[in-house]
Amino acid sequence: MTHTVLVVEDEPNIVLSLQFILKQAGFMVRVARDGEQALRAIDDYVPDLVVLDIMLPKQDGFSVCEAIRGNDKCRDVKIIMLSAKSREADKERAMALGADEFVTKPFSTRILGQMVKDIVSSSPTIPQ
Amino acid sequence: MIRTGRKKEWSILLFVASLILFLPPVLKIFDRADLFFNIPLSYMYFFGVWALVILFTALGARRRMMEEDDRKSGKADSSSVGPRQEPS
Amino acid sequence: MSGGLVLTISILYLGLLFAIAQFVDKRADTNRPITRNPYIYTLSIAVYCTSWTFYGSVGLAANQGLDFLPIYLGPTLVFVLWSVIWVKIIRICKVHRITSIADFIASRYGKRAGLGGLVTIIAVVGTMPYISLQLKSIATSFRILVSSSETALLTAPSDPIFFIDTTLIVAVALALFAILFGTRHIDASEHHEGLVAAIAFESVVKLVAFLAVGFFVTYGLYNGFSDLFSKAQQKDLSGLFNVSTDGDYSLWMTMTLLSMAAIICLPRQFYITAVENPDESYLRKATWLFPLYLLVINIFVLPIALAGRLLFDGQTADADMFVLTVPLFHDQGILALIAFVGGLSAATSMVIVAAIALSTMVCNDLIMPLLLRWRVLNINKNDDLTGLLLTIRRVSILLVLILGYVYYLIASESYSLVTIGLVSFAAAAQFAPAIIGGIFWKGASYRGALTGLALGFAVWLYTLLLPSFAQSGWLPISFIENGPWNIALLKPYALFGMEGFDRLTHALFWSMLVNIGAYWLVSLISQQTAIERIQGTLFVDVFGHTDDEKDSRYWRGSATIADLQQLVGRFVGGPRVAEAFNGFAASRNINLRKSQTADATMLDFAEKMLAGAIGSATARVMMGSVVKGEIVGLDEVYRILDETSQVIEYSHRLEQKSAELEQATAQLRNANERLKELDSLKDHFLSMVSHELRTPLTSLRAFGEILVDNPDVPLEERKQFLNVIIKESRRLTRLIDQLLDLARMEAGQMDWSLDNVDVGAAVKEALAALEGLMKENEVQLDLDLPEALPKVRADRDQLMQVLINLVSNAIKFCDKTTGKIVVEVSTQDDVLLVSVSDNGRGVPEDVMSSIFEKFHQSAGTSENKPQGSGLGLAICREIVTFLGGEIWVANQPTGGAKFSFTVPRSDYLQTRLSAE
Incomplete structure (x- = not known):
């Protein structure tokens, strides 16, 4: 069965690269350009994994993360947070808000691809 | 006993009293040539009051002196002040 | 009695004095002198009793009864106040090493020579009659003693001895003695133990002599006081039993006041009581012993006077000499000799102390300042000046005595001793306001003291001294009777028509009125100099300051x-x-x-x-x-x-300090906040830079890895990925360039090449560069560029960058479907106004103020994240500001934002510069 990944990122070229990696790894990829879009997308369809950028228009990654964790439907959704600011404080905050992984840009596509696979396979399959 | 802090007041009181006694109008009462025991009244008056004033001044000065002496044991001699060398 | 005997006795007596002084001084050199005690001190103060007391009091009592008494009651009153006045004056003298009354007054009012000189002159002139009184009494008593005739007892013979005037001989002899005696030391403030001892000895001699005569008269000639008084009453002398007065006691009060002033202000009294005081505590004894001495010496004044009157009943005998003539009449030669020696001692003690005090003043306060002023003294040379000082003092002693003799010649012969003495008292009394005011009133000023003294002295001269010359025939008598130039208002004994008072009261009233009045008034209206204020404070608060050594520096x-x-x-x-x-x-x-x-x-x-x-x-x-x-x-x-001002100052400073502290705290708080702000700004800036750099880097790395890891990517996709890499590296380059530009501009290290730039051309060029972008976004351009625009002073490349940034921003934010951009250039006063407007959504109000800040991201203005580093507008602002213009943004009523900036016109700039 195919797992779904929601990519939340405002930088089109980065979205393009993520789409390529995730599709290659066998995921269904959905894309949101800002925080609001992301929340609407999750409302619409609960993904297995969210790749969430922190610097987003309208609503930043932290609040989106908080919203996902506050939503009962999304108990098992995995979250990988992306940040272009390599600040320890941001990482700590992300982990405290319930992110599973924290990746600093620029990231390695190889490591990120492997990380996504590991996280998704460790989680119980969501009954459809 | 007169307290040390009042030595000036004592002096001034005595001074004012003496002024009153030595100047008119009080003076006029006693300034008479009449003889008492063959001594002129004014002569007796002046020398008598004068002697009393001296007596009271002496009393004031003595009392203070005694008090000062008592205190002197604790305090250095303050009577000679300022840089002054002995005659060489 | 033989003149030789009297002369020998006199010389022996003076020799004894000299011996005592020398002996005490010798002992004082080696150890603490036994003569230094309160009794010697008290006896030395008794220098107050001169020939005036010894001879003159009897003379006065024989004519006016108890009128002699105020002269002794006044000093008694002052000594009652010892703890208020004397202690203070003595302390001041010690602390400031005061040498004389002139020194005291000069020092109090700012250590200025003028005042000291005036005081000296007044003292010398004022003492003149007093010295003449002593000379007269010695000469007269000598002549009476040596002439054995009966008539001599009634009128003293005026035969010259050795063919010279006796009085002149006495004057010269006393001068020599005073010189020998008084100028053995240089330091005038040092204690002259020998002098004091000798003066004290003289006080004993005159007291004993007077008492001896008194006892002889009262108990030898009569059976005690009551016998004498009742006999006098029988002879109708009871008018002398009380104060001779017509019912008003003005002369009595005047004399009391005068003598009160005199006991402080007579130069010799000031000198012996204050300057020569060896120990403040001696004053406690002296304060009652000295009045007691006065009382004792006065007990027999009235009896001797009465006895004299009874003896020379009806004859015109010189009452001033009763002390001598009464014993002589009764053939008591020894007693008469004792009386003579007593009178001699009374006179010499006065002359010696007065001469020393006056010569010190003349030398220190009159001659030395003049020598200094005339630069006779080369103060930078190294000569020993002790000899000069001594000479000046010796000459001044001689001068003082000669002056006394001159006064004697001119005026004394016709006056009684007491009348002469009171003239001196009145002169000395002129110092009283300056001294008493000076130790109790800080505000008293130099000018006040100088004016008061000068005026008081002038009135004294006019109302007392000059008339005495007139009465002796040295001035026309009409001067007294009609006033000078027949102006009645100026009659010296009835100034401004004030008649009906005795001369002394009259003179004292006027002189004190002008003296105190001027002293007071001028002090109030004149400004004290710093040193006057310091001295004033030091004098008035002498007890507050002397405990602390460091105060008078x-x-x-x-x-x-x-x-x-x-x-x-x-x-x-x-x-x-x-x-x-x-x-x-x-x-x-x-x-x-x-x-x-x-x-x-x-x-x-x-x-x-x-x-x-x-x-x-x-x-x-x-x-x-x-x-x-x-x-x-x-x-x-x-x-x-000044303690008061110190406290005020202190609290004032404290207030100031706390205010300063508060201010400093506030500043610190502000600075801290600003720092925090800066810190967070820097933090923000760094994280923004980081973000902006990492974003293109992320794409670069991601697609690089994808292309390496996936060689089988279709060509179409590979091309797309490579294009992304190129675009992102360009973006990265641009970002780095902008960052560097901005950093250089902010650090002021930008290389600007300023020139006169044609804005129209620049605009056209910038638009041409962006033509591709505009076409790509289907944006319509509207250019409003007038012909013949004035040139601006600017860096062409940077101006272009501003234009490109603004226009590309406009392209970015204009309406996506019907994008329209308007570029306008217009002339406004001394600047060119360039504006770029779009038809987009406009700038939200909340970011209006921060839009030109670095990394202000206009996030949320559109669906898509705007392309750009967030540095463009910041750079624009830097450039425009540097060029001397302004940049701002406003939303148009029709929608869309309008960015405008100004650049100074080069022609205006030049005129402005040349105008400056």
């Missing part, structure tokens, strides 16, 4: 110990100064090195030592010649001195 200059020692040595004598300095150093536990710079205490010590020799005013000038640097910080010193 004014000097803050540089002089070496050697300089000081040399200076003081010239006036006091080298070895003595060295000794004194060493003593001073030892007392303070310091080592003196000659080359060492003297500290304030040392300077103060030296000045006071110098003041002891030559007076405070002169000492000040002398010190000033050695101490380099002004007497700086007088006001500062004053502030420290």
Whole structure:
């Protein structure tokens, strides 16, 4: 069965690269350009994994993360947070808000691809 | 006993009293040539009051002196002040 | 009685005095003198009793009864107030090493020579009658004693002895004696143990002599007081039993006041009581012993006077000489001789002390300042001046006595002793306001004292001294009777029509009125100098300050110990100064090195030592010649001195300090906040830079890896990925360029090449560069560019960058479907106005103010994240500001944002520069 990944990122070229990696790894990829879009997308369809950028228009990654964790439907959704600011404080905050992984840009596509696979396979399959 | 802090007041009181006694109008009462025991009244008056004033001044000065002496044991001699060398 | 015998006795007596003085001085050199005790001190104050007391009181009592008494009651009253007045004056004299009354007054009012000189002149002129009184009494008593005729008892013979006027001989003899006696030491403030002992001895002699005559008269000739008084009453002399008066006691009160002033202000009394006081505590004894001495010496005045009147009943005998003539009449030769010696002692003691006091004043306060002023004294030379000082003093003693003799010749013959003496008292009384005011009123000023003294002295001259010349025939008598130039209002005995008072009361009233009045008034309206205020405070608050050694230091200059020692040595004598300095150093536990710079205490010590020799005013000038640097910080010193102002100052400063502290705290708080702000700004900036750099880097790395890891990517996709890489690296380059530009601009390290730029051309060029972008976004451009625009002063490339940034922003934010951009250029006064507007959504109000900040991201203005680094507008602002223009943004009513900026016109800029 195919797992779904929601990519939340405002930088089109980065979205393009993520789409390529995730599709290659066998995921269904959905894309949101800002925080609001992301929340609407999750409302619409609960993904297995969210790749969430922190610097987003309208609503930043932290609040989106908080919203996902506050939503009962999304108990098992995995979250990988992306940040272009390599600040320890941001990482700590992300982990405290319930992110599973924290990746600093620029990231390695190889490591990120492997990380996504590991996280998704460790989680119980969501009954459809 | 007169307290040390009042030595000036004592002096001034005595001074004012003496002024009153030595100047008119009080003076006029006693300034008479009449003889008492063959001594002129004014002569007796002046020398008598004068002697009393001296007596009271002496009393004031003595009392203070005694008090000062008592205190002197604790305090250095303050009577000679300022840089002054002995005659060489 | 033979003249030889009397002469021998007189010379022996004077020799004895000299011996006593020498003996005591010798002993004083080796150890603490036995003569230093309150009794000797008290007896020395009794120098107050002169021939006036000895002979004159009897003379006065024989004519006017108890009128002689106020002269002794006044001093008694002043000594009752010892703890208020004397203690203070004595303390001041000690602390400031005062040498005389002139020194005291000059020192109090700012150590200025003028005042000291005036006081000296008044003192010398005022003492003149007093000295003549002594001369007259000695000469008369001598003549009476040596002539054995009966008539001599009634009218003293005026035969000259040795063919010269007896009085002149007496004057010269006394002068020589006073010179020998009084100028053995230089330091006038030092205690003259010998002198004091001799004066005390004289006081004993005159008291004993007078009492001897008194006893003889009262108990030898009569059976005690009651017998004498009742006999006198029988002879109708009871008018002498009380105060002779017509019912008003104005003369009585005047004399009381005068004598009160005199006991303080007579130069010799001031000198012996204050300057020569060896120990303040002696005053406690003297305060009642001295009045007692006065009382005792006066007990027999009235009896002797009555006896004289009874004896020479009806005959015109010289009552002033009863003390001598009554014993002589009864053939008591020995007693008469004793009386003569008593009179001699009374006169000589006065003459000696007065001569010493006056000569010190003449030397220190009159001659020395003049010598200094006329630059006769080369103060920088190193001569020993002790000899000069001594000579000046000796000459002045001689002068004082000669003056006394001259006054005697001119005026004394026709007056009684007491009348002559009171003229002197009235002169001395002129000092009273300046002295009493000076020790109780800080506000009294130099000008006030000078004016008061001068006016008081002038009135004294006019109402007392000049008339006495007139009465003796040296001035036309009409001067008294009709006034000068027949102006009745100016009659010296009835000034401004004030008649009906005795001359003394009249003179005292007017002189004191102008003296006190001027002193008061001028003090109030004149400004005190710093040193006057300091001295005023030091004098008035003498007890508050003397406990603290450091208070009276004014000097803050540089002089070496050697300089000081040399200076003081010239006036006091080298070895003595060295000794004194060493003593001073030892007392303070310091080592003196000659080359060492003297500290304030040392300077103060030296000045006071110098003041002891030559007076405070002169000492000040002398010190000033050695101490380099002004007497700086007088006001500062004053502030420290004045306790009240000190407290006020202190609390004021405290207030100020706390306010300052508050201010500092606030500033610190602000600075801290600003720092925090800056910190967060920097933090923000760094994280933004990081973000902006990492974003393109992420794409670069991601697609790089994808392309490497996936060689089988279709060509189409590969091309797309490679294009992304190129675009992102361009973006990265641009970002780095912008960052560097901005950093350089902010650091002021940008290389600007300013020139006269044609804005129209620049605009066209910028638009041409963006033509591709506009086409790509289907944006319509509307250019409003007038012909013949003035040139602007700018860097062409940077101006282009501003235009490109603004236009590309406009392209980015204009309406996506029907994008339209308007670029306008117009002339406004001295600037060109360029504006770029779009038809987008406009700038939200909340970011309006921060839109030109670095990394202000206009997030949320559109669905898509705007392309750009967030540095463009910040750079625009930097450039425009540097070029001297302004940049701003406004939303148009029709929608869309309008960015405008100005650039100064080069022609206006030039005129402005040339105008400056």
